[in-house]
Every structure is written in structure tokens, then in C-alpha cells.
Amino acid sequence: MLRGDITVAIRTAVMNELAEVGYGRLSIEAVARRAGVGKTAIYRRWSNKLEMVLEIISDVAERKVPLPDTGSFAGDLELLMMIVSRALQHRIASQIIPDLMAEAARNPQIAETLQRALRTHQQAVGEKLVGQAVARGELPEDTDADLAVDLILGPLYWRLAVARQPLGDDDLEKLAAAVTAALRASSD
């Protein structure tokens, strides 16, 4: 019964509004204005701001990242880091993600939604990446997948989302090499 095109307009309006003003200052009225839609159309779909954002965000966040398998750990790692760095340099994502992360620190529902989306996929990616490398003999058997995830995503997130410094291909290579060295030695 609800018109699909209008739902889409609202969803993209929410994303853009989130990027521009953040969750804290996001207002239903502004979303309606931006989407060219009446407030009623929004309240017909969701009962309040939190519910609306949660539904839209979790929908976007749960789109799976393709798990790399290039045949070598170095290749997998570089591909993964490339994908993540591209994502974190995307205009909207780079605004929304840190904002929601910060919001999650004080809103358990947002935290849970993000954790489910992030952790599930990232942990899976990390475990697959490490598992493949261990199976190939490229990494020690006792390699810690969680540690690997921290080492891979941490510097990328820090550099791109926090320090907000551009990351060139050469930087990416250096980073990948460093992470590889770190994990190779991790059984010491």
C-alpha cells in the first residue's frame, strides 16, 4: 500500500541528512522537507526518529562485503584494505559512520545495531582472511583473528575517519606490508 518511490526518497533523505547534521540534530521535519514529502508519510512508516534511523541504517549496513580470496594473503589483504579505504573515503559514509559510532556510545539500541552489522561481517572477514592464510601456511597457526582485525581496520579508520588525512596507494602498500609483518611475527 505504501508507495515505494516515496519510501526510497525518504531513505536517501535520511542518509543525506545524517551526513550533514548528524543523528543528534536530525529532525523529522527536515527529512520530510528534503525528501519533498509530508511528515505524515514518514510517521506512517516509522513511529519516531530512532526507529526510522535504525531500520534504514541496519538495512544499509547489512549489505555484505564480498570476502576477498585472491589466492595469497598479501593479495587478500591489499584488496580488503583497498575496499575499506574506498568505503571510508566515500563522502556520505565518512560522515555517517563516525557520527553513528559516537552516538552508539550513548544509545544502546544504536550500539547494538551497529555491533551486529559491523562485528558480524568484520569478524567473518577477519576470520576468513586469517583462516585462508593459515591454511596456506602464510601465517602461524595461532594467529589471533581479532588482533588481525584491529591491526587492519584500526589504522585505516584512524587515518581516514579520525585524522582525516588522505591515504595514497603507496601509503596503503606500506600499511599492508606492516600489517603482514606484524601478523607473521605474532606467534612469538
Added chain:
Amino acid sequence: MLRGDITVAIRTAVMNELAEVGYGRLSIEAVARRAGVGKTAIYRRWSNKLEMVLEIISDVAERKVPLPDTGSFAGDLELLMMIVSRALQHRIASQIIPDLMAEAARNPQIAETLQRALRTHQQAVGEKLVGQAVARGELPEDTDADLAVDLILGPLYWRLAVARQPLGDDDLEKLAAAVTAALRASSD
């Protein structure tokens, strides 16, 4: 002329309010209420919310971190990571920092203030740490100090401020060992 005790009350109220509701929803009225102070006392000191927060934050952020020098790179690194992890696990800091980081993405003035505070100190710490280690022959001469900072702070920030998973002393050791290995190999 302005009473110092009142200024202090306002400052701490701002910090607590920032931690609880974030910059986006921080209101002068709430700060005044929390500080047990009239709005006039606030407007007598700052002309608006942005100016107030910037002044207070930059004041706090510019308190220098003691630069470690334990005599060995491993010692320096572990000490630094311990200090940073302690700071990031502090209740108020762990709420305020990601929030302001996210806000910085859309407010150039906040971005500049944070960059100045963060970058200046972190870069200095990174360069000193790496410099000492290189001088002692513990790291290759061409070690990239920026890369080192990314590798040291990235995983910590990711783990504590983003993923919000506790970091035990053993995890810290593993992380430090991994970073050391990464940097040792970075001249390859």
C-alpha cells in the same frame, strides 16, 4: 572580575554535558542548569555554544602528554600504549572524543582545533618515539613516523572507541609486539 569558581563549574558542566548528549544536542540552558548557574554567567564569558566548546576543549586537549623515555623502544611503546588506552577508557573521554571527531567532519572550526591539539602532540610523540628507537638502532633509519603513529593509535582507537571492546593487559602486550614487528620490518 569573573568569578573563577563559576568558570570552573561551567567548564565541568560542559564536559559532562558533552559526554552525555554530545555536541549536537548540547544546549546552553542545560549547561547552565547543570552548573547551577545563570545563563548570563555563560554569555558573559562566551558569545555562543561553538566558541564556548572550542575554548574549553582546546584548553583540555592541549595539556601535554608526557613523552615516554624508558630506555628501550619496547618499553616506550608499551608505556605509551598504556597511557593512551587508559585515556580512551576514561568514561568522559571515551564519549567526548569520538563525538567531537564526528562533529569535526562537518565543522571546520572544530576540525582545526582538534587537529592542532591532536596532531601537534601525537606527531611529536611519534617522532620522538621513533627517533629514539632509530638512534638506539632498534628501528631501521628510514622508519616512517606517521606510519608508526597510525599503527600505534589506530588499533587502540578502533578497539576502545569504536568497537568498544575491553582491552586487557595481555591484549596490549600482543598489540605492542605486533606493532614492533611491523615497524622493524618497515624498511623492506
Added chain:
DNA sequence: GTACGACGTAACGGTTGCGTTCCGCCGTTT
């Protein structure tokens, strides 16, 4: 062609915050 229902518009009363102003109080300075 009639009934249904989602749509936009407009308005509602209520809340919150803005930045400003005026007041009376009170401690300090002179």
C-alpha cells in the same frame, strides 16, 4: 463509478532552546 487509502498541506498545542534584557542581591573596591 465507487470506495479505499496513501498522499501533501496546513494547522494544532506543547516543548525546548535561542540570545537578550531587566531586576534585586551581595561582595569587593575605593
Added chain:
DNA sequence: AAACGGCGGAACGCAACCGTTACGTCGTAC
């Protein structure tokens, strides 16, 4: 003793947004 000035409190007009309601339009299903 008098003047000064920061203080809290209260109220101002204004703006934004909340969540809800009523209304008229329009496309679709029956």
C-alpha cells in the same frame, strides 16, 4: 558609605520541532 559589577532569576519574542489531526486530491482496485 557609596559605587561598581558579577551573580541568579525571571521573563521576553522568536524559531524550530515534536507528534497528531483534519482536509482535499488522486491513483488504484474492485
